[in-house]
Amino acid sequence: MIIAANLKTNLTRSATCKYIKELQICVQNSTQNVIVFPATSSLDSYESNVTIGAQNAYPVENGAFTGEIGLEHLKEFEIKTILIGHSERRHILGESQEFIAKKFHYFKEQGFQIIFCVGEPLEIREGSKEEMLTYIHKQFEGIDTTYENLIIAYEPVWAIGTGKVPTLEDIKEIHKELKKKSSAPLLYGGSVKVNNVKDILSVENVDGVLVGSAALYAEHFCTMIEYADELQQSRH
Numbered sequence: 001m002i003i004a005a006n007l008k009t010n011l012t013r014s015a016t017c018k019y020i021k022e023l024q025i026c027v028q029n030s031t032q033n034v035i036v037f038p039a040t041s042s043l044d045s046y047e048s049n050v051t052i053g054a055q056n057a058y059p060v061e062n063g064a065f066t067g068e069i070g071l072e073h074l075k076e077f078e079i080k081t082i083l084i085g086h087s088e089r090r091h092i093l094g095e096s097q098e099f100i101a102k103k104f105h106y107f108k109e110q111g112f113q114i115i116f117c118v119g120e121p122l123e124i125r126e127g128s129k130e131e132m133l134t135y136i137h138k139q140f141e142g143i144d145t146t147y148e149n150l151i152i153a154y155e156p157v158w159a160i161g162t163g164k165v166p167t168l169e170d171i172k173e174i175h176k177e178l179k180k181k182s183s184a185p186l187l188y189g190g191s192v193k194v195n196n197v198k199d200i201l202s203v204e205n206v207d208g209v210l211v212g213s214a215a216l217y218a219e220h221f222c223t224m225i226e227y228a229d230e231l232q233q234s235r236h
């Protein structure tokens with residue numbers, strides 16, 4: 001399974017270094033594919049079995065894009081994984097679908113593993129199921145859903161950082177629909193915690209989780225990785 005942590009604008013470089021060291025202890029005994037997305041200024045060449053990914057980068061090698069980092073900054077640390085389309089970048093930073101698709105295309109051309117996020121805001125959720133699916137499908141415009149290095153994360157906007165989680169039945173239903181769109185591994189994200197991760201990982205077509213706030217403590221994130229291992233063992 002894929003167990004990913006989005007650290008957002010948290011953990012300084014030294015805190016991230018400590019965090020990765022703590023994770024290494026549990027990851028070395030795990031069969032899970034663990035990915036961590038540190039804050040940009042905390043990117044580094046960490047010695048670990050954890051895959052380090054970028055939360056964001058501008059789709060250029062380098063250039064005049066104040067405040068952004070480009071491909072060469074990721075190459076410095078051999079980073080080949082990137083998060084694209086996260087709801088905070090769509091809704092807070094105002095990234096358009098057109099720009100997201102451009103970014104996707106650029107990093108696809110570079111062979112990156114892309115975790116591509118989709119998900120509906122509350123007002124869409126409150127409408128019909130058809131409206132919700134139409135909204136989510138639009139988030140795939142310009143995106144190559146057959147890309148071999150693609151991972152999709154379904155993250156309802158209303159569930160991110162709120163403690164609210166869709167029912168397991170709802171997750172099952174939407175994941176079933178999304179699997180029709182792409183055969184890429186499909187993660188669930190949005191208020192995943194130690195106390196609900198096992199249930200969520202047990203849902204059909206959930207290939208892993210993308211965790212924000214609950215992953216900020218290495219101990220909690222390690223427990224989630226251990227639960228994923230237990231679940232996988234129980235299936236064999």
Ligand code: PEP
Pocket residue numbers: 006155159160161162189190191192210211212213214
């Ligand atoms: C996220 O930001 O990708 C996320 C899932 O956050 P949280 O777990 O805090 O809801």
